[in-house]
Amino acid sequence: MKTPSILKTKKPSSPQDASLIPSDRSSRMLEFVTEDKPQPGEVREIADGVFWLRFSLPMTGLNHINLYALRDGDGWVVVDTGIAMAESKRQWEGHFKELMGGRPVNRVICTHLHPDHTGLAGWICRKFGAPLLMTRGEYMLCRLLVADTGHPAPQEGITFYRKAGFTTPQIDLYKKRFGGFGKAVEELPHAYDRLTDGEWGKIGKYTWRIIIGSGHSPEHACLYCEELGLCLTGDQLLPNISSNVSVWPTEPEGNPLNDWISSCHKLIKELPEDTLIGPAHGVPFRGAHKRLSKLIEHHEKALDRLYEFCVEPKMATEVYSVLFRRPIDDTNRIMAVGEAVAHLNCLKGRGLLSRRLNDAGQFTYKARIPKVG
Numbered sequence: 001m002k003t004p005s006i007l008k009t010k011k012p013s014s015p016q017d018a019s020l021i022p023s024d025r026s027s028r029m030l031e032f033v034t035e036d037k038p039q040p041g042e043v044r045e046i047a048d049g050v051f052w053l054r055f056s057l058p059m060t061g062l063n064h065i066n067l068y069a070l071r072d073g074d075g076w077v078v079v080d081t082g083i084a085m086a087e088s089k090r091q092w093e094g095h096f097k098e099l100m101g102g103r104p105v106n107r108v109i110c111t112h113l114h115p116d117h118t119g120l121a122g123w124i125c126r127k128f129g130a131p132l133l134m135t136r137g138e139y140m141l142c143r144l145l146v147a148d149t150g151h152p153a154p155q156e157g158i159t160f161y162r163k164a165g166f167t168t169p170q171i172d173l174y175k176k177r178f179g180g181f182g183k184a185v186e187e188l189p190h191a192y193d194r195l196t197d198g199e200w201g202k203i204g205k206y207t208w209r210i211i212i213g214s215g216h217s218p219e220h221a222c223l224y225c226e227e228l229g230l231c232l233t234g235d236q237l238l239p240n241i242s243s244n245v246s247v248w249p250t251e252p253e254g255n256p257l258n259d260w261i262s263s264c265h266k267l268i269k270e271l272p273e274d275t276l277i278g279p280a281h282g283v284p285f286r287g288a289h290k291r292l293s294k295l296i297e298h299h300e301k302a303l304d305r306l307y308e309f310c311v312e313p314k315m316a317t318e319v320y321s322v323l324f325r326r327p328i329d330d331t332n333r334i335m336a337v338g339e340a341v342a343h344l345n346c347l348k349g350r351g352l353l354s355r356r357l358n359d360a361g362q363f364t365y366k367a368r369i370p371k372v373g
Contacts, residue, residue: 030239030287033276037064037283041091043099046284047228047276049204051099055082055091057116065116066280068232069099071204075106079223079232080280084119084186092120109133109195111234112217113142115184117280122186132192135212137219139192142185144250149182160249163363164337165317173330195221211270215260216243224271231271231288232278236263239282242295246338247345257346261299264292299343306343307352313364316340 037054038044044052049071054064068079082088096102105128110118113134125132132139153175161174197212203225211222213236224231235243245260273289285291305322319340320328328336344365347353353365 029290030285032239032283032285034283040064040087041094043069043095046278047225047230049206050228050230050278052278052284053091053095053099055088057083058085062116062281064281066278066282066284068278069095072106073204075104076100077107077109077203078105078124079109080111080117080234081108081120081124083116083184084123085184088120089123092124104128105130107131107133107193109221109223110138111222111232111236111280112220113138113145114217114235115181117234118142118188119185122188125189132189133195134192135195135219135221138217138221139188139194141218141250143188146182146185146188149179151179153178154249156252157249160252161337163357163361164341165315165362166333166337170330170333174334177334211267213260213263213267215245215256215258215263220263222267224275228276229272229274230276230278233267234280237267237277237288237291237295238279239277239285239291241281242298244335244339245299245342246335247341248338252341253345255342255345255349257299257303257342258349261296264296268292303343303347307347307367310344310347310353310365310367311369313356313358313366315358315362315364316344319344319365 033046034044038052040054040056042054046052051069053067053069055067057063057065065080065082067082070077070079082092096105105124108121108124108130110121110132112118118134121132124130134142157174157178158171161171166174195210195212197210199210200207201210202208206225206227208223208225211224211231213220213222216235220234220236222231222233222236231237243260245256247254247256268289271288274286275288276284276286277288277291278284302323306319309319309322316337317340320336323340323343324336326332344353344355348355348365352368354368355363355365358364
């Protein structure tokens with residue numbers, strides 16, 4: 001298959017599991033590999049032995065995920081697997097036959113824990129007797145979240161959302177929907193091979209290096225091949241949208257936005273500007289430094305707006321208007337409050353906000369004036 005030429009184009013997108021904060025326009029400065037996206041079941045070779053597969057997702061905004069198949073000697077390596085649903089299995093079966101020619105999958109690599117990346121990892125691993133490769137943080141948290149399925153919502157989660165400002169009906173909806181993560185993930189293997197930052201390894205005739213990022217998930221693995229000038233970035237770097245960065249009840253005092261911004265700076269140092277980026281959503285592109293710089297600026301501006309808004313004490317559920325343009329309702333409320341708390345925790349970590357419990361047992365945040373530091 002012929003590697004496509006680089007074309008300047010725009011690819012707007014607004015997936016619901018991406019950040020709800022409006023994305024900037026930096027995608028106009030990027031160079032995309034194609035003007036048209038492959039349809040589900042189609043294959044595009046974006047570098048020697050690296051094939052871009054596009055799978056459907058059952059969501060209104062986020063309707064696709066990019067997966068990658070890499071030639072590996074007498075077999076293949078799969079990078080990310082799609083969500084656990086019958087349509088994805090049928091699509092994989094077609095690729096096993098047509099693209100892979102019946103040759104085995106030697107390894108399954110998942111960049112991070114989310115179901116659209118890990119959903120069919122266990123199924124593919126069992127089908128081929130292949131090992132699963134993930135970072136420790138992603139594998140362990142994925143197993144933990146899958147294990148929640150069928151259990152009632154924990155008190156820690158109820159407390160987290162009550163302190164954030166959820167009403168009783170909103171808490172009831174959280175309890176009703178709790179445990180949905182595991183329904184989209186086939187049983188994972190009970191052992192894995194650990195990926196670590198800076199680790200090198202061979203896939204076929206090329207050497208790949210692991211670059212770890214954080215913020216969207218705790219220990220996200222990107223795969224970089226200097227020889228090919230290619231990095232498969234999962235959700236750590238996307239062309240058109242900012243990945244969701246949220247605080248969750250499992251780590252209520254976490255500061256994932258600080259981790260995210262630090263990871264963007266790290267990728268600028270690690271990747272040459274002309275690296276071809278293979279993202280999990282959108283079209284492969286060049287212009288990593290431009291995009292990463294814009295993502296940093298994007299969140300810093302949101303933090304500035306939020307700081308100014310908190311001159312008077314505000315709950316997390318009261319700051320949506322300065323962070324999001326999209327209406328917040330039952331379909332996106334969990335994600336919205338997670339992103340809001342992530343930005344509030346970041347400002348609190350910088351010493352710019354104070355936090356206290358009000359008489360109703362809800363956290364309120366107030367700007368320190370003048371700014372500390």
